[in-house]
Amino acid sequence: MTHFGVVAIVIGLMLFIAHASSDTFASLRQAGAELSPAVRSTIFLAVLVGFASKAGAVPLHAWLPRAHPEAPSQVSALMSAAMVNLGVYGIVRVGFDLLGGGPRWWWLLVLVVGAVSAVYGILQAAMTSDLKRLLGYSTTENLGLVLIGVGAAGVFASAGAHVLAGLALTAALLHVINHAAFKTLLFLSAGSVLHATGLRDLxxxxxxxxxxxxxxxxxxxxALAASALPLGNAFVSEWLLLQSLVHGLPVSGVATAITMPAAVAVVALTAGLAVATFVKAFGIGFLARPRSSAAERATESPVSMRVGMGLAALACVALAVVPAMVMPGLARAAGAADSMLGEPAVRGAVTLRLAGFAGSLSPLLVTAALLVGVAAVVAGLRLATVRRTRHGRLTHRARPTRRDARLWDCGAGPLTARMEYTATSFAEPLQRVFDDVLEPEQDVDVTHLQESRYLVDSIEYRRRVPDRIERRLYQPLLAFARAWGQAGRQLATGSVHRYLGYGFYAVAGLLVVLAVTR
Known part of the structure; x- marks a missing residue:
């Protein structure tokens, strides 16, 4: 997949350079305005395929959920937080800057690829029980959201709505930064779990x-950040993305009128599935009863690992509370991508206000309100423990006491880990809802006793949710490549006489072709 992406990028850029005076950005930018529509579209499509594969977009995502579980966790953090983001940079740099925008269908294609990646990625993440594989598919989902913003920005720019384009591109770039922060934290935390238990299976x-x-x-x-809930940094960028899509509904064009509501629905569906996914990961992996001896013997990771996670968590908190600190840089980046975007799309130091549209959000005030609400609930519970006399007068404050008691178990006895939900069973209702998309594989093997087939010895149930795209697209391609390689072995038998014959007939054939064509 790496070689495929590089080949596609090189083909696109070499075709671009062939029509320019040199390979500098300035020369390419100048040549981009003079290219024919066919050449421009060919360059963009080749570059889009190459950089989308680097970003892990569907259907070029197959490498990502396989690489993350095998790589060391700090390497997974670099791959998910840095490398895939450069795929987005390549699309924005070539599409907006060097080619100067382009027709609307370019960006509708980017938007559709992003929407499919977001939904498919989070569905696969919700189904898997491998913690690092889950985070890998989550990367596909989040980069899909970024591509939705980039595609929407291109659609708005092609329609002349440059303020909306600036808002959508700002939202996409902010989500790139937010994703880098919380995915670094999640992969380092997964590495801490793997270090302590040796397990990735939830x-x-x-x-x-x-x-x-x-x-x-x-x-x-x-997990809170990745779920795009308030107090999480991804909440702000997804809110901005939704604002750009909602305000883009009046933009002219039948395609825009269809895709923008669909994109809003995709973002909403993705957010809901992300909540379910990380409730599963956190609740079953950390809060449930231990299901293995390795989990029972787990101890906290060394200080150096905790410091690394703490720094990533600090970045998440800072971006959640004061996202305005990165807005000037994002405005400059959006302006560099498209000179027509003009003024910053989002203003304000504490309260984020949309330029040209009614809409504002103060992450700091939302955080303060939630914290005050939590404090009020805690204070109310403590006040409820104050003892009173018959006349209702306070006698003295008693410290709230705790008493251990068995949970209600319906008379079945103490609950064990085998009675709790697993990650697989937690995801099973979602799998039933999306059966047609996921195509799970199920099999039941019943073994009978030799004495009588009416007596059952054992029953084995297996359920697997494979990557449908990998199964339908990549497995046939790999089978074809394998068959081609097997056929090629028949040509290389080790006979020097055969190899000399190949050379003779190749040269003779070339001479015949030259004689006929000239």
């Missing part, structure tokens, strides 16, 4: 809250 984890409290708390911060 079905074998549990009970880490008491044994790894720091890792649990920091993973919770990353």
């Amino acid at each position: 079905d074998g984890l549990g009970g880490l809250r008491a044994r790894m409290p720091v890792t649990t708390g920091l993973f919770a911060v990353g």
Whole structure:
């Protein structure tokens, strides 16, 4: 996949350079305005394919959920937080800057690729029980949201709505930064779990809250951010993205009138599935009872690992509370991508206000309100423990006491880890809803006793949710390549006489072709 992406990028850029005086950005920018529509579109499509593969966009995402589980966690953090973002940079740099925008269908294609990547990525993340594979598919989902913003910016710019284009591109670039922060935290936290337990399978984890409290708390911060809920940094960028899509409904064009409401629905569906996915990851992996001896023996990671996670968590909190600190840089980046975008699309130091549209959000005030609400609830619970006399007068404050008691178990006895939801069973209702998209594989094997086939010895149930695109697209391609390689072996038998014959007939054939054509 890496070689395929590089080949596509090189083809596009070499075709571009062939029509320019040199390979500098200034020369390419000048030549881009003079290219024919066919050449411009060919260059953009080749570059889009190459950089989309780097970004892990569907259907070029197959490498990403396979690479992340095998790589060391710090390398996974670099791949997910830095490398894939450069794929977005390449699309924006070539499409907006060097080619100067382009027709609307370019950006509708980018928007559709982003929408499919967002929904498909989060569905696969919701189904898997491998923690790092889950985070890998989450990367596909988040880069899909970024591509929705980039595509919407291109659509608005082609329609002359440059203020909306600036808002959509700002939202996309802010989500790139937010994703880099919370995905770094989540992968480092997954590495901490792997270091302590040796496990990535959520079905074998549990009970880490008491044994790894720091890792649990920091993973919770990353999960909150990835779920795009208030107090999480992704909430702000997704709110801006939704604002750009909603305000873009009046933009002229039948395609725009269809795609913008669909894009809003995709963002909303993706946000809901992301919440379910990270509730599964956090609740079953950290809060449930331990399901293996490795989880029972887990201990907190070393200080150096906790410091790394803490720094990433600090970046998430800062971006969630004061996102305005990166807005000037994003405005400059958007202006560099498209000189027609003009003034910054988002203004304000504390309260973010949309330029030219009614809409504002103060992450700091939202955070303060939520914290005040939590404090009020805690204070109310403590006040409820104050003892009173018969006349209603306060006698003295008693410290709230705690008493251990068994949970209600319907008379079935104490609950065990085998009675709790696993990651697989938690995702099963979602899998039923999206059966037609996921195409799960199920099989039941019943083994009978030799004495009588009416007596059952054992029943084995298997369920697997494979990557449908990988199964339908890549497996046939790999089978074809394997068959071609097997056929090629028949040509290379080790016979020097055969190799000399190949050379003779090749030269003779070339001479015949030259004689006929000249």
